[in-house]
Amino acid sequence: MFGTSGVRGTVGEEVTATLALSIGRALATEGYDRVVVGRDARESGRFLGDALTAGLRECGSDVVAVGMAATPTVARSVARLEADAGVVITASHNPQTDNGIKLWLPSGKAFGPADQEAIEERVESGEYDLAPWNEVGTLSERGDATEAHAADLRAAVSLPDGSEPDVVVDLGNGAGGVTADVLYDLGCGVRTLNAQPDGRFPGRPSEPNRETLGALMALVERTDADLGIAHDGDADRMMAVDETGAFVPKDVLLALFAREAAGEGDRIAVPVDTSLAVEDAVAAVGASLIRTRVGDVYVADRATEPGVVFGGEPSGAWIWPDQTLCPDGPLAACRLAELVADRGPLSELVAGIDTYPIRRDSIRVEEKAAVVERIEQRVLSEYPDAETLDGVRVETDDGWFLLRASGTESLIRVTAEARDETRADELASEASGIVRDAETGPGS
Secondary structure (H helix, E strand, C coil): CCECCEEEEEECCCECHHHHHHHHHHHHHCCCCEEEEEECCCCHHHHHHHHHHHHHHHCCCEEEEEEECCHHHHHHHHHHCCCCEEEEECCCCCCCCEEEEEEECCCCCECCHHHHHHHHHHHHHCCCCCCCHHHCCCEEECCCHHHHHHHHHHHHCCCCCCCCCEEEEECCCCCCCHHHHHHHHCCCEEEEECCCCCCCCCCCCCCCCCCCCHHHHHHHHHCCCCEEEEECCCCCEEEEECCCCCECCHHHHHHHHHHHHCCCCCEEEEECCCCHHHHHHHHCCCCEEEEECCCHHHHHHHHCCCCEEEEEECCCEEECCCCCCCCCHHHHHHHHHHHHHHHCCHHHHHHCCCCCCEEEEEEECCCHHHHHHHHHHHHHHHCCCCECCCCEEEEECCEEEEEEECCCCCEEEEEEEECCHHHHHHHHHHHHHHHHHHHCCCCC
16 A cells, blocks of 8 residues: 555545545554644645545544645644644655655654554554544644745755845646745745646646756746756655756756765765765765665655764655755755855756766566566675665676666666766666566576
């Protein structure tokens, strides 16, 4: 039921009001007595939120409804409103046909595997503690969640007087309008694209990437803007465009944030598929990486450890643990504006990050579990020091490759990187060959 980012799927198929009701009942039965509930701009979020709220109250939990808000806004509200958990009805960057349910702890961290498993087992068993008529939970509404988030952002960022950048903010018809408001409050010149919340995402697909941000890139290029910012539907992700209109590569943006956050002896939490560019960038300031499984919840887990000052995923999820353990796209936008104001043009900052050829592929397989087992056996026999945290990752003197099963499809993800093109191709070929051999190996 739960993936690495909560429950997600097509509305009316995998995600239904019945499921939302059951998750609400399960949360209450598991002892989450006060729960914050918010949603993104998708119209289906209204009835899914109603159903989840009904389940919570039916089993005695009090609900604080904050309405439409960015995911980090809701996640930050859990502790502020002295709740035991938070729920965001969102499918994040998924298409308009989808919706989902993501659960948050007071720390700002998403429910981890153990927390999710308890809810899933409760839903599967159908055993809930329904409250008697006079002990059902209450419902209250709070309209100040976004302003509270905005106040936190204004306190976290400082722009030098007279150097506030002009920023174009592409909200993707999502719930992240707090970004434009705070940048304006900080003195930036602000233009917006796709600023009207609309869960059909008419302006562009919800996921912000090089392919979907053509309008943002063109507008930044043709104006005097210093920076372009883009969010997905619930604003937990943030991507950027430099002042020339060029999309900032995801690993480069991760390297910039990590290098800025880190100092001598600090650590940065990143997933196993992160580029060498990030490792080199933080090494230059005396910091180091710790690798996690893919998924922002796993990055957030490691971000709680001593000495970890930042965590991020190339997908656009950025975590500053001194602020919140939730990926906070608006905070990332403000931090990037601060960086440009302090250090100069984003294109020059990008040029200062060394990048290397990286190869990514997905290979469809039958009997994924068996193939994964044979891949691991083969790799460990040839590379005894291979890392098996999430798939199998092999480091060589001049590069690395990773073989990792998709969490949702019958695919093996292949990633390889090296410090020159030829070696990157060699490692990618070797890695793909291991997958092909595992497909036709014993028992296939």
